[in-house]
Amino acid sequence: MFIRVHPWLNSILCPAANCKTLRRLGSDVLISKMTNALIALSAVLLAWPMFRGDQGLTGVAAGRLPEALELRWTFKTGQPIKSSAAIAERRVFIGSDDSNLYALSADTGKQLWSFKAGESIEAPPLVLDGTVFVGSVDNNLYALGAATGALKWKYQTGDKILGAANWFRVGESQRILVGSYDYKLHCVDAATGKPVWTYETGNYINGAPAVGDGKIVFGGCDGKLHVLDAATGKELSSVEAGAYIPGSAAIASNRAYVGHYGNEVICLDLAGTNILWRSKQTNAAFFASPAVTEKQVIIGARDKKLHCLDRATGTQLWTFATQGDVDSSPVVVGDKVVFGSGDGRLYLVSLATGKKLWSYDLGKELTASPAVADGLVIIGCEDGALYAFGPKRSP
Numbered sequence: 109m110f111i112r113v114h115p116w117l118n119s120i121l122c123p124a125a126n127c128k129t130l131r132r133l134g135s136d137v138l139i140s141k142m143t144n145a146l147i148a149l150s151a152v153l154l155a156w157p158m159f160r161g162d163q164g165l166t167g168v169a170a171g172r173l174p175e176a177l178e179l180r181w182t183f184k185t186g187q188p189i190k191s192s193a194a195i196a197e198r199r200v201f202i203g204s205d206d207s208n209l210y211a212l213s214a215d216t217g218k219q220l221w222s223f224k225a226g227e228s229i230e231a232p233p234l235v236l237d238g239t240v241f242v243g244s245v246d247n248n249l250y251a252l253g254a255a256t257g258a259l260k261w262k263y264q265t266g267d268k269i270l271g272a273a274n275w276f277r278v279g280e281s282q283r284i285l286v287g288s289y290d291y292k293l294h295c296v297d298a299a300t301g302k303p304v305w306t307y308e309t310g311n312y313i314n315g316a317p318a319v320g321d322g323k324i325v326f327g328g329c330d331g332k333l334h335v336l337d338a339a340t341g342k343e344l345s346s347v348e349a350g351a352y353i354p355g356s357a358a359i360a361s362n363r364a365y366v367g368h369y370g371n372e373v374i375c376l377d378l379a380g381t382n383i384l385w386r387s388k389q390t391n392a393a394f395f396a397s398p399a400v401t402e403k404q405v406i407i408g409a410r411d412k413k414l415h416c417l418d419r420a421t422g423t424q425l426w427t428f429a430t431q432g433d434v435d436s437s438p439v440v441v442g443d444k445v446v447f448g449s450g451d452g453r454l455y456l457v458s459l460a461t462g463k464k465l466w467s468y469d470l471g472k473e474l475t476a477s478p479a480v481a482d483g484l485v486i487i488g489c490e491d492g493a494l495y496a497f498g499p500k501r502s503p
Contacts, residue, residue, distance in 0.1 A: 154214065154482040156195040159232035159272035160397060160437065161480075163319040164359040167399030167406075169480035172442035173456065176466045177485060177497040181217030185210065187228065188472075189488025192272075192437075193479040196235040197254060200479075200486055201242075202494050203229025209242055209250075210494075211257060214484065217496055221257035225250065232272040232316075232477075234284070236298065241284050243269025249286050249294070251301055261301035266290030271356065272316035276324075276338045283338075287313030287326060293334075295341055305341035309334060311352075315397065320359035323378055327353025327366055333376055335364075345381035349374060355437070356397040358405075365405050365419075367394025373407055373417060387422030389415060397437040397477070399445070404459065406445055408434025414447060414455075416462055426462035430455065436487075437477035446485055448474030454487060454497070470495060 160167045186206030194201045199220060200212045205228040211220040226246030233242040239260060240252045245268040251260040267289035274285045275298065282298035289312045295304040310330035317326040323344065324336040329352045335344045351370030358365050363384070364376040373387045373394060392411030399406045404425065405417040410433040416425045432450025439446050443459050450473045456466040472491035479486045485497040 154195065154198055156193070156479040156481040157235040158194055158274065159192055159234070159316050159477070160356065160358065160399075161439070163274055163276065165274075165316060165318040165356050165397060166358050166360055167397065167437060167439050168401060169439055169441045171483060173444050173446065173480075173483065173485070174499045175456070176500060177456065177468070178500045179468070180484070180496045180498045182496070183210070183212055183217045183219065183494045185492045185494070187492055188490040189492060189494060190230040190475055191488060192232040192477040193486045193488065193494065194233045194235045194240070195479050195481040195484070195486065199254065200494070200496070201233045201235060201240055201254075202488055203231060203233060203242060203244075204488075204492065205230070206492075207244070209233060209240070209252065209257070211240075211254070212494070214481075214496075217494070223250070223252055223257045223259070227268075230270050234273040234275065236275055236282065239298070241273045241275075241286075241298075243271070243273060243286050243288075245269070247288070249273065249284070249296070249301070251298075263294070263296050263301040263303070265292065265294055270314055274317050274319050276319050278339050285317045285319070285324065287315065287317060287328070289313070291328075293317060293324070293326060293336070293341075307334070307336055307341050307343070314354045315356035318357045318359045318364065321362055321378070323359075325357045325359055325364045325376075325378065327355075327357060327368065329354070331368075333357065333364065333366060333374075335376075335378060335381060347376060347381060347383065354395050358398050358400045360400045365398050365400055367396065367398060367407050367409070369393040373398065373405065373415070373422065375405075375419075375422060385422035387417050387424065389417075389424045389427075395433075395435045399438045399440045401440055401459070406438045406440065406459075408436060408438060408447060408449075410435070412449070412451075414438060414445070414457070414462070416459075428455070428457050428462040428464065432473065435475045439478050439480050441480050446478050446480065448476065448478065448487055450474065452489075454478070454485070454495075468497065
C-alpha cells in the first residue's frame, strides 16, 4: 500500500534523510519515536471518522485499492441501511432504519454494542475523541461513548435529522454542527451538548455542513448555499444555487463544490462568494455529494451515471453508466473511485478514465455511501446488511 505521509511523520520514519537528527537521537529514543509514529500511522490509516472522511467533506481516502475486492464479512440489521459508516479505533459505526446505532469490529464484523434511538438513524455518525455523535429521525442528536455506547448527552432539535454532524474547534473547545428539518443549523458544545448558536434558513436542511478555513458551508431545500463564520454562526453570504440542495458541499482550497436538483454542479469561490462555474451536463438531479481531488470533481446523478468534471472549469471529463440512480456519494482512493448504485452494485472504476475495474452485485438498492479505511470498503444496503470488502487474500 502506498500512502501520502505527513511531513512530521516522514521525518520520524525516515530519520536517515536528516543526518543531524539521526546523530542527535540515541538508538532507544529513535526506536521509541519510530514505534510511536507507526502506531499513529496505523490509527490514521484505519480511520474514516465521519461522513466523506474529513471536515471539508472531500470524499478522499488514504492509501490505494487493488483492481478487485472480495467480501470479508457482513452484518445484518433489522431494517434498510441508508446511513454511511464511520471507521475509527478498529471499530465500525453504522445506523439503521431499525433505530439502532451499531458498533462492530472492523476486523470481523462482530457486534460490540448497540444503542437504541427513538426512530430510525439515517444520518452517518461522527467519531471524535472517543465519542460518537449521531442524529436521528426522532429529532435528537446523541453523544455516545465510542467504547461502550453509553449515552453522554442528547440535544433535541425541532424536527428530524438526516444529515451527518461535523465539528470544529474554538480555542480549547470543540463544537458539533448538525442540520435539521426544523430549518436550522445547530452548533452545540461537544462536551456538554449545550447550545452555542443556531442559524435559521428558509427550508429543510438535508445534508451535512462542510467546514474549512474557519467557514461553514451547507445547502438546503431553500435553494441557497449558506456560508457562515464558524466561531459566531454569523452569515457571511447566502448564494442562490437555483434549486434544492439535498446533498452536502465539499470544501477544497477555499472553494465549495455541490450538486443540486436543478441538474447542475456548481463551484463557489468562498473568498468572493461568487459562483465561478456551473456545469450542466445532464437533465437529471444530483442528490449525491461530490468527491474532490486536486484536478477532478466526481459526483453521481439521477441519470444513472457517475460524472467526472474538471475542477478548474467544470468541463466534463468522463461518465460511467450504471443501471440505477447514483445517490451514493463516491470515494476516491488513490487512482480509483468506489461508489454504489441503485442497481444494487458496488463499483470500482478508474479515476483517470472512468473505466470499470470491478463490481459486486448486492441485490438491493445502494443509497448509502461507502466508507474506506486501511483497504476496507464498507457500505450499507437496502437489504438491511452492512458489507465489508477488502483485497483478495492469498490462497
